[in-house]
Amino acid sequence: MQFDKIRISPTTTRNVRQVEATANRLVRNLDRVLGTLRLGGRKAPYDDLSYEFLGGPADVLRKKHYDKSLRLLWKAEDAAPFLGFKDCTAVEKQLHEMALRGMNDEERAQLARLSTREYKDLLNREYTVREKQAIVGILSAIGHGEAYAWLVSAQLLAEVQSTGARAALTMQVLEEAKHFLVLRELVRAFDVEIPRLSAPEYLMLEQVIKAKGTEKLFGMNVVVEGIALGIFGMMSSFPGLEVLRLFHLDESRHTGLPNNYFREFPLRDAQRKHPLRRLRRLAMLVPALLLIPTLEDDLAELGIDVFEFGGSVIRKIGVLAKRNNFDLPADTDTLLGLVNKALNAYGDVARPGHVQRDYISGETTKGSDELEVEGEIFEGKQASARAQRIRGAA
Ligand SMILES: [Fe+2]
Numbered sequence: 001m002q003f004d005k006i007r008i009s010p011t012t013t014r015n016v017r018q019v020e021a022t023a024n025r026l027v028r029n030l031d032r033v034l035g036t037l038r039l040g041g042r043k044a045p046y047d048d049l050s051y052e053f054l055g056g057p058a059d060v061l062r063k064k065h066y067d068k069s070l071r072l073l074w075k076a077e078d079a080a081p082f083l084g085f086k087d088c089t090a091v092e093k094q095l096h097e098m099a100l101r102g103m104n105d106e107e108r109a110q111l112a113r114l115s116t117r118e119y120k121d122l123l124n125r126e127y128t129v130r131e132k133q134a135i136v137g138i139l140s141a142i143g144h145g146e147a148y149a150w151l152v153s154a155q156l157l158a159e160v161q162s163t164g165a166r167a168a169l170t171m172q173v174l175e176e177a178k179h180f181l182v183l184r185e186l187v188r189a190f191d192v193e194i195p196r197l198s199a200p201e202y203l204m205l206e207q208v209i210k211a212k213g214t215e216k217l218f219g220m221n222v223v224v225e226g227i228a229l230g231i232f233g234m235m236s237s238f239p240g241l242e243v244l245r246l247f248h249l250d251e252s253r254h255t256g257l258p259n260n261y262f263r264e265f266p267l268r269d270a271q272r273k274h275p276l277r278r279l280r281r282l283a284m285l286v287p288a289l290l291l292i293p294t295l296e297d298d299l300a301e302l303g304i305d306v307f308e309f310g311g312s313v314i315r316k317i318g319v320l321a322k323r324n325n326f327d328l329p330a331d332t333d334t335l336l337g338l339v340n341k342a343l344n345a346y347g348d349v350a351r352p353g354h355v356q357r358d359y360i361s362g363e364t365t366k367g368s369d370e371l372e373v374e375g376e377i378f379e380g381k382q383a384s385a386r387a388q389r390i391r392g393a394a
């Protein structure tokens, strides 16, 4: 490359450099003093000398949550074409066309690209109006939660340490935005009234968004994502709701984020065990229990016992809380036992002929892929070769 060089004065360059160096020392020293005196100082938690955010690179977090999220990034135009999103690149569309051309008629029919009209017809064929209301009742509960997940992950992006953790949270912000927007269109396609947040959900989500620092990881990535995993895993096998598998996979990554973050930046003992923090965690968890009776009629319509769903979700939240060292006012097994007692006591009062059962060992996630994903998270099972291939396990 040939450049036409411009002649400049070497003296001017030297002077500018010197003035800049002095100004640089001044502003940084001033900010350092203000910072020490807690009167302000540098706002950005960024170290431009090492080209890194404070906290260091945290490459493992980046690989597990940023690189992997990008590898598994899905587009609504491809996964749910009937919702009207236009988010595929030209190459992705070409690839899809080529794949369709290579299929036989039966395979092609399975992957038919439904129009919005055809999708609504499918829903009306598969479900009664009451069943559609029940599905919308459940899905909108987590749909409103996605709005909070979007906001909370954006807040956390500004609060976590390290380049890797910021990269991880950036992907979560993107995925929660997609979850909110895509789920909202999916729910709207049912053409029934969409309910507001129920009181327990409102209480829970408002506490999560108000939680301080990494306590948000408990509220969001343990409690709310635990409920989301339960709902998506339970409903992704329903006709017309197959796209929820992709939500389930994203949420499974999100539930793994606190564990990977705390490996690099562990919670201090005082933070784990502080009585007030433990109480606040419990306060975020209690509305999840109060949510159970409010979902009973809709779940019953879909053939699912709300106690089994509640027990299954609370058990998984308990596993995540324990794994991430988020101590609660009592140990997890004691709390799970209490929840089981409470569910049975409520059943004795509210259900004629109720028989006592162990609801905590319930499992309402369906679909072999979804069960395998949860097996990896909750029981530490090794992903099958097929799953590793599909999900690009790092
Ligand atoms: Fe989400």
Ligand SMILES: [Fe+2]
Pocket (backbone or CB within 6 Å): 149, 176, 225, 250, 251, 254
């Ligand atoms: Fe999430």
